[in-house]
Each structure stands twice: as C-alpha cells, then as structure tokens.
Amino acid sequence: MPIAINSGTVFGIEAVPVGVEVDINRGLPAFVMVGLANQAVRESRERVRSALINSGFKYPTKRITINLAPADLKKEGPQFDLPIALGILAGDGVINEIPGDTYIIGELALNGEVQAIRGLMPLLELAERSGFKNFVFPAACKNEVKFKSRLKLFPVNDLFEAAELFQEDLNRLAGWEFKERFEDEGLIDVELADIRGQKAGRRAVEIAAAGRHNLILSGPPGTGKTLLARSIQGILPPLERGELKKVAAIGSAVGSPKVDRMAPWRAPHHSISRAGLVGGGSYPAPGEITLAHQGILFLDELPEFRRDMLELLRQPMEAGSISISRRDYKVDFPADFMLVAAMNPCPCGYNGSSWQECSCSRSMIERYQAKLSGPLLDRIDIQLELVDLKPDEMITAKYRAESSAEVRKRVIAAREIQLVRNKGWMNGGKIVDSNRNGVISNKGKLNSELSRKELEEVSPLGQAERRFLKEAILGLKLSARAVDKIYRLARTIADLAGIETIGIDELSEASLYRRKKFI
Template sequence: MVALVRTVAYLGLEARAIEVQCQVAPGLPRFSVVGLPDKAVGESRERVQAALSAMGLALPPKRITINLSPADLPKEGSHYDLPIALALLAAMGVTDAEQLIEWVAVGELALDARIVSSPGVLLAAIHASEAELGLICPRAQGAEARWASGVPVIAAPDLASLLNHLKGTQRLPEPEPGEVEKAPPGPDLKRVKGQETAKRALEIAAAGSHNLLMVGPPGAGKSLLASCLPGILPQLSPAEALEVSMVQSVAGTLQEGRISRQRPFRAPHHSASMAALTGGGLRVKPGEVSLAHLGVLFLDELPEFQRPVLDSLRQPLETGHVDVARANAHVTFPARVQLVAAMNPCRCGHLGDPSLACSRAPKCAADYQARVSGPMLDRIDLHVEVDPVSAADLALPPSAEGSAEVAARVAAARLRQTARSEASGARSNAELDGDALEQFATPDEAGQKLLMQAADAMRLSARSYVRMLRVARTIADLAGSETVGRIHVAEALSYRRQPPRA
C-alpha cells in the first residue's frame, strides 16, 4: 500500500507542492527517505521513529520507503517530519489515508511526539488556501496560519492529539488569528535639537520613501534622526502587512502569529557579510534587505561596510527584489526598501573643524568617502550635511513640532500618492517611472528651465535626473501642489550630491 500526504517546499516566498509518498513492503527492515532530501530531512527518520516509540508504536519489520515527489526538487528543513510521520501512520493503517488527501501538513517532531514550530507556516497556509485544502500545523503557529483567509486549520500540540482529532475522538480548538502588534514608542523628533535641514530631508524621505544619506561628525545626531524615522512613517496597509509577514515567516522570526502594522526597521552592523545583507547561506534565507521590505534599512558608518557588500545592494535598490543564485538553489526575495545611511566626512570625523581636523585633510576625507562607490551614491536621492550641535543648542527647550506633526504631513502626502497609484502603478513616489513619471512629475516651464540648467552644471546622470524628479514630486505633495514648480525643483536639487571636480 502507498499512502500520500501533501506538504510544501519553500523557494524564496514561493511554496511548491510536494507529495510525501510512503510504501511499506515486504523485505529486510529498512527506513529510507528519497527525493533529494538534505541532512535535516534525512534525519527525520530518527525523529519520526522516536516520536512513534513515545506513543507506544513500533515500526513494522518491513521495508519502509518515503519518496518526496517531485524527486528532482531539493528538499530542505525540518517541516517534513510531520507529513512523513502521517504518511507512515497511514501506510501502517493507524489513520485514514483518504482523509489526509485533503490536508497540507507542515511541522517538526520532537522525540516525545510533540509537534514544534518550523519556519514558513504562513506561506504553507496561503498555498493551501489557493489549492482549496486545509492545513495541519503546530499549535504554536495556528495563529500565524489563520491569517490566510478561508483555510481550515488543525493546530495540534502533539501527534497523539492530532490522530485523535482525525479519528473524531477528540476535538482540537480552532485557532484564532494572531494579534496585530502595537508599535513600541520610539524617539520623538522633539529630542533633536537644531538640525532643521536634516529634519526637513527626513520628512521628504518619509513622504516619498526616498533613500537618504546623512554626512556629519560624530555626535551630530545622525543615528538619532534615523531612529525617529519609524515614528513618522505611515502604517502598513493590511496587504502590505501580510507581505512583510510572509518574509518574516520564511525567516522564522514571526512570533506567535503576531503581525505588526509598523514598517520594518533593520540596522545591521557594518561587519555584516554579503549573505547576511542580501540573503543566502547553505539553506537560502532572506537577508537584511528583504527583512526590511516595505520598511527602512539603516546602514550606520556606511564606509565601514565592505565595498563588495555595499555594492551588492545596487541591484535590489533599483529593482525592488534580490535574486540569490546558488549551486543548489535560485530564489527571489522582495526587497523594496528605503535606504537610510549615515557616515562621517572622514576617518577622524572632524573634517572642516580647524581645531580638531587631522593634518592629512583633505586627502583623508577623499580616501574615506571613496570607500563608497559612485554608482551606490548615485542611487541615494537625498544627501544632507548634518552639522555639529553646540552646547548652547542642547540647552534650548525641545522643539514645539515633534513626530506627530511631521507624521500628519507625511500621511497627507502619501494619500496624494495613493490617489495616483491606480494610474501610476507606484505605491510611493520613489517607484514612479516611465510614463507615470512623465505624467505626474514633469515640472512647469520655469521648473523645467531650472532643471535643464542644473543638469548641465551638476552633470546629472540619467538615474540622478529621474531620482531628482521623484524628490521634486514629493516636495510638491508635501506642499499640497498638483504641479511641480520651480521652488520644488530648486529644493530637490539642493539635496543632490555634487560630483567631484575634475
């Protein structure tokens, strides 16, 4: 007899259908798993055997073959434990094989037959919903699975309870969807003393989801400004929150099914490797640029990152996704992020201060800033100088305008962009391109004249030209203007990086 149980294989954010086939045939006792399993899947034999033993069941003294079909697709992860165990129990006649056809099963087995959490349950639930099947998963992840609407879910604490539920002798409770997490309070812009130019640039970046680079000496407030950004960004829409949660699910960071409406904010250390930043590893996992999808990726001490690591972000910043190609896998993760970076002007950090600058200036500054490639800097929309703050500034009372007031203006600007999204196909101004860019971001006659003059004087590349138009469109949205005027173009040009003189 051959028993069949459905499960999934994860390739990026895609769940592929897998059939777990089990045959118990006469022959010398043997338990084998075939179908390109990795080491974790191969070791499931020991976990399944121990779990059955904990339930008082022994494997039949026959030849047991588990086939994971299609056999040419690599299988990775511990979530195959549960479907393998169910297929084996169905082949042994312990449970009804026909009943299991209507379910997709995922979950890892403990040695005492508990069903424990495994990454990717939300993806499996969405796959089951599309295939009009139910989902069997660990109890700890039932709330996560319920976010996929219309999916019957059996969330079982252990294998014995699951078998009793399938037989009808015990009723497992239906899991409830996980809670929507409240965003923890972050720093308020009222804490930032002075830095009016930098705060204005931060507001523009938040309103249009633009990339931002802050350059200034140590202690000027660059990291504080970046940490204030989540407090002025609009919340994720329900569809966006589910999209972000799918990335967290496959990465194994979605705790107890709690979905957050706050945009992700990731701040990796400058020692991060290329795989940590863009994704990869032996079992390909999303990197920081994907974990920050639809949110903020903050890179502090930008020149201290390895140059190849930084340059690996060039393609994701342009396309909104990252392709991870390995010998055993080729997967795509979403990476529509807002890059916010901070750096010192030179190694010592005090370029321009006669009392503190080193004797190697300006060569020291040129060498230090050259660690970040020109093409990488060209992908950053807003470049702003953050000046040092004096003790007199720090003694001033907090600003009357804080994050709440700025967030209101940002939300109003985003609403204008949302109203155009059906025609433009862009969620924010940072995604405007092609005909939509020409239709919505073309300046008036005075603005166009200024733009042409600046393009020649500043030697704007095609990418810089497009990004400058997007920023000008955002500035116009913040001002409540339907057209992009000369004043909006002028402010956008003030944030462009000046090319080095030949």
C-alpha cells in the same frame, strides 16, 4: 499500498509542494528515506521513532520506506516529521487513511510534542492556492496566522492529538476559529521630539519618509545621524494589508514572523557577508535587502562596508527585486526597500566639525569617500551634511520639537495625495499598470517609484521651472538620473505643502540635496 500525504518545504521565501509517501512492507526492520533530503530531514528517523513510542503507539518492526517527491528537489527542514509519523500510523492501520485534500506540516519532539516550524505563512498560502480543504499544523505557530483563509485549520499540540483527528472524518470536524487581527503600532525606537536641533535633518527625514526616497546623512560624530535615521520608522504610515501579508510571509520563511504593522527595519553590521546582504547560499535564503522589503535598510558607517558589497545594491534599488542565479537554482526575491545610510565625512570623523580639528589629509579623505561610487550616490535622492549642535541646543532643559506623531500625520497625508494622483495614467486609450512589478494594482505609486514619463504626465513643469532645472544641470553637473531624482523629490516637497504644481521653490530645495561629494 503506500500512503501519500501532502506537505511542502520553503525554497527561498516561496513554498513548494512535497509529497510524502510512506510504504511499510515485510522484511528486516529498516527506515529508508529517499528524495534529496538534507541532514535535518534524514534525522527525522530518530525523532519519529521516539515520538511514536513516547506517544503510546507501537513502532512497526518492518521495512519502512519514505519517499519525498519530487525526487530532484532538495528538501530542507524538520517539517516532514508529522506527516511521516502519521503516514506510518496510517500504513500500520492505527488510524484512517489520510484524505487527499489535507495538507500536513510539523516537527516532532522526542516526547511527541509538535514543534513550531519555519515558513508557516508561505506553506499556508501554497495549500490554499493548490485547492486543499484542511490544513494541519503546529499549535505553536498559531500566532503567525493573522489572515483569513478558506482552509479549515487544525492546530495540533502533539502527535496523539494529530492522530485523533484521523480517527474521524475531517470534513465533519470544525476547524480552529480565529479573528483576523493586526497590531497597528509597534514600539517607536526613537522619538523625533527627543532629537535636539538638526532642523535640516528633521526636514530631510520627513521628505524621505513622505516619498520613500533614499537618504544618506553625513556629519561628525554626535551630530545625530543615527538617531535621525532610526526615527524614520516611527513616522512611516502603517503597512497596508497586502504589504503586511508579503512582509509576514518573508518573516515567516526565515523564522521571524512580523507581529505589527510598522514598516520593517533592518540594520546589518558592515561585516555582513554577500549572501547575508543580498541573499543566496548553498540553499537559497533571503538577504537583508529582502527582509527590509516595504521598509528601511539602514547602513550605519557606510564607508566601512566593502565597496563591492555596496555595488550589489545598485540594481535592487532601481528594480525593487533581485534575481540570484547559482549552479543549482535560480530564485527571485522582492527587495523594494528604502535605503537610509549614515557616515562620517572622513576616517577620523571630524572633517567639517566646529569644535574638533580633523587629523586627516585630503588624500585620506578622498580615499575614504571613494568607497562610495558615483553610480551608487546617484541613486540616493537626499544627500545631506549635518553640522554640530549649538551649545544651547545641547543643554536647554525645556527643548521642544515636533513629535513623531505630528510629523507622521503630514507624511500620511502626503502619501495619500501621491497614491491617488499616481494611480495610473492613460496611454493610447489603455490604462497602464501602476505597479513596479508588472501586476495590475488599484494602489498608486509613490513619487520615488514614478518614471520620467509618469512624472511629466501627472506633474508637468512650467517654462520657468524647466529653465531652473537646466541651470541646475549645468551648475551641479547632474546626470539624467539625478535630474529625475530632483524632479521626484520636488514633487514630494510640493505634496507635503499641499501644492498641486511644482514650482521653483520646490525644485530649489530638492536640488540642495544633490551633492557630488561631501568634502
């Protein structure tokens, strides 16, 4: 009678259940695997055989048939090694039958050791949602388990240890005990106090961090664009538990689990492929925009990216997610990121520099900046030109500026104001959801996520402010989206100052960050 074991695989960033069926019958020795397995899965035959023998077990000289169900789902990865090996032992009568309430995953080394696998967090969440009681997994993945689970966890180091579990009743065994733990802080890449000058740039990154607004910095080489961008991670508040759980699951699915509560930071090179940026491939994998979920996507030397690649960002920037459809699959990836970009104003980099003459013609500059389309720039809240540092700023030995910790306190205070005020609003007597993805949540929105209707509900403008905004529309030739961006930005500026209502000063500062071109 076939042995059935519950396991799973990761499809994109989500885990899907896979049943591992092992049937051992008389006949010529053979190892047959069916169920749309890829090369890594098919090669488990040799890994399992060597692991069994090197762990002191006898490899049955019979016909072994492995079925991975459902048959129409592509299977990827070596995480079926352990359930297959245990299924063979159970089918050969070496260990007790595997309980149906037990979930098993793990890759085997040739010496029988259970190796770490990719996607532990999504698989653990799937097992919990599906009502299982026991979860057997590689001990090498214990550091990924940071959240309490109702499952009994059994980390195993090798095949022999895993087999011993099923010599007894799992329900009588005590699972692995651990304390839910998070590291509040990671290492700050760039300390704001170490950045000289650029008062306007420092103000821009603080506003961007406070409301999670998209930001682009332009300026000659050496003005501090990249340093300012890299400093943003250090002034963002720590991820909340729900955010951290999602970020950890994404990292686990791609084999790089997150270990602290700092917002993710992703900085892909401009040579990145389409699938590498937004996700996809022959087997669905998340791209950089998903790996930057709840964090920062930093694009340095922005015009060096292909224009068609940059255009792919437009829809995710608005929706906070991306849907990828291919012939064989359709997947949805979260992509709620803050875009931060840096660029030179021209090909040589020195247009607008006070100490180096630009060698580019106007047509060269326009062609260079034309790589950034109007619709893309329209989605970027803060567009700031940086100027060269003054000589005194470069050489002063006792230069002192605010630290990341000082700015971070203001950012956190401003965000707390937003999340309380923007928690929800009344519409026809019903509480309308305050979550971008349509899920009812107790957490409010940040200013950058508010719709125009929500903005007018939580922070209406006075007559003088509306007249100012109308003049800004005519003077700067703003689109409706750009007007909404200014409105949201002004709300964040007011929150940083602790002001309840938006005034002309806040709208004036916000409108300064809207430029149609950098030349």
